[in-house]
Amino acid sequence: MSTESAKRSFVRLPRERRMREIEAAAREVFSQRGYDAASMTDIAKLAGVSEGSIYKFYTNKRDLLLTVIRTWYQRMIDEFIEKLSGVEGTRAQLQTVIWQHLKSIKANPDLCRLFYSEVRSADDYYDSDLYRLNRDYTHVLMDIIQQGVARGEIRADISVTLVRDMVFGGIEHRISGFLLNRGSFDQQEIADQLCDLVMAGIATPVKSPNGLDGLVERLERVADRLESEEGKDG
Amino acid sequence: MSTESAKRSFVRLPRERRMREIEAAAREVFSQRGYDAASMTDIAKLAGVSEGSIYKFYTNKRDLLLTVIRTWYQRMIDEFIEKLSGVEGTRAQLQTVIWQHLKSIKANPDLCRLFYSEVRSADDYYDSDLYRLNRDYTHVLMDIIQQGVARGEIRADISVTLVRDMVFGGIEHRISGFLLNRGSFDQQEIADQLCDLVMAGIATPVKSPNGLDGLVERLERVADRLESEEGKDG
DNA sequence: AATTTTAGTGAATCAGATTTATTAAGTCCA
């Protein structure tokens, strides 16, 4: 009644800035509620913006989700590569990859769950940039195995992609309880066990345990002599 | 205009029968479209029933999905147990489990995807009967490993649950491409490779292949004698 | 200062799940 038509006014921010604010709000709401339960109204409210505004920057709810996941994933990969530099030896590298992966999951279980349930299982995943990011990520592990093969530490007949699938798939299953809010997990223990199991499966078998090689050599020498002496005798 | 108030009539079926028809329609529509894209209208239409009717039997869309998955899963487990009976030896049993699991995936990729993306990642999964079914299912593998340990075929120091996670997680990752409609996969090859890799990782190290121990002992005795005779000679 | 561009709004629209009021088919006796 007081102001017949009060001219509403608002703060106008540069595109990039506003986009980041909306993304941050979306990340928060998606993390707390999950994709379906999160409403655009919630996100708009938290971002301090009207619902319509979001559509000025993001084509739809899913686009917003993908943006959130993409940012997180990119940061994760950067840290991953950084932490891996300087680590030598197949076993230590494998251990680092697993440990680092577990750490990322522990740090952002909500985003992780979103990635697993909403992004990775969608039809359009294979054509998305997130798929490509994920390939880069897992390729790091495959390179490590391949180098191990080249150095003779790893059996040449194993399938590198199978190792990749068992490591990342194994981790995912192992921590699935944690992702569904069941307490925590022992990062170090899982990393150690998993690393041991995988290495036992893929490492080149030790040729001569307990100095078998030397033993064989010695015996062959002896046998040779024995045979030649027998020849003299008979 | 013709019939002022044409009395609509309909076929009335017994509860169980109608429920199965609706379930069958739901399975079809969910499989083809996925959960979100499937509409209750679609399902009702295919079941030859009005939308409201579905709610007489199922509390909501999700309940319907869970019913579909439950039926499929139960059948899968039954077949699984049946095929496993009579298989002896840890390696053969493991191979059978993996092979059978891959077969199930290949037979119903759509339901499989629904299970992965809509059921297993939901908050209420841990309290659902489907979780319990899944536990029964994976427990079969764990029992096999445990028996292997008891027979001395499997190292006693490995974590049985870790093996479970690596096998099922590994399989899931390996066939994820197939689930997203990328061609097919070689069931036999994957089963063999995975089985080899896991067995290499968990089998008890062979103490003496080909009776090597006895051989070594005998030859050492001989060598010792020979050397001591040399001592006499020289 | 006029013009153009683009951030921003909020009400309208639309889609799809769920509810509700109502109808009619089968069933069970008196």
Place this chain on the structure above:
DNA sequence: TGGACTTAATAAATCTGATTCACTAAAATT
């Protein structure tokens, strides 16, 4: 054999939440 009752079945109404749209106003440009 025809009410009384139960419950399958319906169709329309409701409700929720994403998306669209017509419009407003702050900057930027001329």
